[in-house]
Amino acid sequence: xxxxxxxxxxxxxxxxxxxxxxxxxxxxxxxxxxxxxxxxxxxxxxxxxxxxxxxxxxxxxxxxxxxxxxxxxxxxxxxxxxxxxxxxxxxxxxxxxxxxxxxxxxxxxxxxxxxxxxxxxxxxxxxxxxxxxxxxxxxxxxxxxxxxxxxxxxxxxxxxxxxxxxxxxxxxxxxxxxxxxxxxxxxxxxxxxxxxxxxxxxxxxxxxxxxxxxxxxxxxxxxxxxxxxxxxxxxxxxxxxxxxxxxxxxxxxxxxxxxxxxxxxxxxxxxxxxxxxxxxxxxxxxxxxxxxxxxxxxxxxxxxxxxxxxxxxxxxxxxxxxxxxxxxxxxxxxxxxxxxxxxxxxxxxxxxxxxxxxxxxxxxxxxxxxxxxxxxxxxxxxxxxxxxxxxxxxxxxxxxxxxxxxxxxxx
Numbered sequence: 001x002x003x004x005x006x007x008x009x010x011x012x013x014x015x016x017x018x019x020x021x022x023x024x025x026x027x028x029x030x031x032x033x034x035x036x037x038x039x040x041x042x043x044x045x046x047x048x049x050x051x052x053x054x055x056x057x058x059x060x061x062x063x064x065x066x067x068x069x070x071x072x073x074x075x076x077x078x079x080x081x082x083x084x085x086x087x088x089x090x091x092x093x094x095x096x097x098x099x100x101x102x103x104x105x106x107x108x109x110x111x112x113x114x115x116x117x118x119x120x121x122x123x124x125x126x127x128x129x130x131x132x133x134x135x136x137x138x139x140x141x142x143x144x145x146x147x148x149x150x151x152x153x154x155x156x157x158x159x160x161x162x163x164x165x166x167x168x169x170x171x172x173x174x175x176x177x178x179x180x181x182x183x184x185x186x187x188x189x190x191x192x193x194x195x196x197x198x199x200x201x202x203x204x205x206x207x208x209x210x211x212x213x214x215x216x217x218x219x220x221x222x223x224x225x226x227x228x229x230x231x232x233x234x235x236x237x238x239x240x241x242x243x244x245x246x247x248x249x250x251x252x253x254x255x256x257x258x259x260x261x262x263x264x265x266x267x268x269x270x271x272x273x274x275x276x277x278x279x280x281x282x283x284x285x286x287x288x289x290x291x292x293x294x295x296x297x298x299x300x301x302x303x304x305x306x307x308x309x310x311x312x313x314x315x316x317x318x319x320x321x322x323x324x325x326x327x328x329x330x331x332x333x334x335x336x337x338x339x340x341x342x343x344x345x346x347x348x349x350x351x352x353x354x355x356x357x358x359x360x361x362x363x364x365x366x367x368x369x370x371x372x373x374x375x376x377x378x379x380x381x382x383x384x385x386x387x388x389x390x391x392x393x394x395x396x397x398x399x400x401x402x403x404x405x406x407x408x409x410x411x
Contacts, residue, residue, distance in 0.1 A: 021071045021253075021318075025064030026079055029057065058083040059092055060137060066110050067118035069255050071318025080314045084108060094136035097149035106389055110314045119198075123155035126162070126194025163195040163202075170199050170213055171206070182286055183237070183273040184211040187222060187266065191215035197225035197256075206365050208288035210234045210277065212257075220263040221248075228255050231289065237276035246272055255317055290402050292382055293322045298329065298346065298353040306387045306396050321384050326398070328378040328406050331357075334371045340364055342371045346398055349378055356388070357381075359400035370403050378406040 001007050008031050010019040022030070032054055045051040062083020065076050072080055088107045090096045098117050099108065108117070124132030132155075136148040166188065173186040184203055196213040203211035204227040212226035212234075228234035235252030238259050242250045246269045250259025261269055301324075315321035326346065332354065334344040340363035347354040362368035370379070383400040 019075065021074065021076060023065045023068035023070045023076070025061050025068070026070075026076060029054075029061045029079070030075075032057075055082075056086065056091060059087040059095060062087060063095075063113050063117055063121070066113040066314075066316060067122075069114075069317050070253065072110075072314055072316040073318045077314070077319065080110065080113075080316070084110070084113070084314060087113075092137065093139055093142045093145035094149065097136070097142070097145040098152070100146070101149045101153045110316050114316075119159070120149070120152045120156045122194075123152050123159050126159045126192065127155050129155070159195060159198075162192050163198050166191050166195050166213075167199050167202055170203060174203055174207065174211070178207065181270065181274055182209055182232075182277055183234075183270070184209060185214070185266070185270045185273065186211070187214035187216055187224075187263075189216050189218075193223045196223070197227070197258075200225050200227045202361075202364065203227075204229060205361070209286070210237075210273075212259075212273070214261065214266075216263060222261045222263060222266075224250075224259050224261060226252070226257045226259075228257070229288070230255075232277045232280055232286075234273075234277075236280075237273045240276050241269055241272050244272060290382055291320075291323065292325045295325045295327060298326060298348050298355060301355060301385055301396050301398065303387065303394060303396050306385045309385055310387065323382055323384060323401060325380060325382045327380050329381060330376060330378060331371050331374045334374070336363060336368070336372070340368070342368050342400075344371060346381065355396055355398055357383070357398045357400050359383075362400070367400070367403055370405075371400070374403075374405075380404045380406060 008027060009015065010017050010022055010027065036052070036054055039045065040051060058079065062080045065079050065083070070076055084107075087095060090099070095117060098120055102116050102120070104112060104116065121133035121136065124130055132148055132152055136145060136152060139145050139148065169188055170186045173188070174184050177184065177186070184207060186203070191213070193215045196215050200211045200213040203213065208229060210226060210228040210232055212224050214222040214224040216222040226234050226238065233254045235254055235257045238247070238250045238252050238257040241247050242259070246261070246265050248260040248262065250257065252258055309322060312322075328349055330347045330349060332345040332347050334342055337343045340361055342359045342362040344357050345354050346357040359367055359371060362371060381400050381403045383398050383402075386397045386399055388395050388397045
């Protein structure tokens with residue numbers, strides 16, 4: 001332990017709080033709460049020195065908790081639920097500016113925090129100006145906030161191009177090692193460290209197995225970021241590798257991890273990570289899972305159902321959004337939209353009820369090809385129900401997560 005007055009960390013070996021699932025932003029906020037309480041008890045606040053309204057910062061706590069992909073259970077769930085309400089009040093000039101520059105027209109949820117706000121706040125650090133995100137979130141000047149938001153929005157576009165380049169190379173390397181490794185470990189010289197976490201997430205989604213992406217510098221030192229699937233603990237595997245002396249430093253939790261490694265130890269590290277996750281399987285073979293909460297008909301996907309499901313939000317790690325299966329449906333008018341999404345209409349085989357469907361980033365996997373080429377062949381599809389608000393109208397959409405052909409027995 002460092003020689004300081006206090007080390008506030010619920011993951012200390014001697015900590016008994018049971019709050020190890022907190023993100024760093026949650027630990028900071030609770031530390032502020034505790035300090036504020038002590039100051040209040042000691043009479044620090046007076047008529048001339050007002051007590052700060054610390055609940056106003058819950059929007060930032062929610063943002064950091066979602067972006068850190070920690071379980072949305074216990075106090076984390078309370079932070080995010082209340083923090084999103086604070087965020088909807090539009091009191092933080094930086095978040096307001098980000099919402100405006102991205103065209104946000106609805107109350108923010110975990111999706112907006114994790115996929116709209118978070119990447120842009122982080123975009124400055126990914127291209128060399130890490131302080132911009134902090135300035136954006138802390139400024140009280142709306143004009144400065146607008147300028148910073150526009151700059152970060154542009155940096156995010158540049159980040160996407162960097163990500164695309166690294167992802168293409170990473171996929172090539174991953175394809176060469178798929179047969180031999182349960183944990184994908186891909187590396188490259190000169191890859192931008194700011195995008196390797198996003199690329200690792202893309203590889204995890206594409207191949208449905210843990211993936212680590214390593215960016216090596218000119219000295220042979222690699223910075224790595226990893227993402228895992230729900231039934232394999234990547235953080236434990238990385239911590240085990242650190243204990244074995246295979247990485248310079250490293251850590252993480254079940255779904256995400258990071259480490260620093262010397263190039264000469266890469267082969268040993270790969271073998272160690274694979275051994276560790278195989279041991280986690282306890283003799284069972286690895287089979288990717290897609291958990292389904294219920295099977296529904298198209299007629300059941302009503303606006304009333306979608307609104308009731310929204311009452312169970314916020315969704316995220318540790319509190320997954322309900323996933324439903326639709327059996328034997330047809331995909332009508334599929335088309336590629338945006339960068340690599342597939343939009344379509346879903347119809348029952350009788351030609352009756354239909355609703356709009358979309359599969360985000362489907363062209364990164366076999367799902368996109370299946371949807372585009374299904375023709376009149378029936379499919380089983382799985383995904384989430386969402387409410388789409390456009391021009392004052394609210395309709396139900398189905399976000400497609402996966403699909404499989406309907407196999408019919410002969411005779």
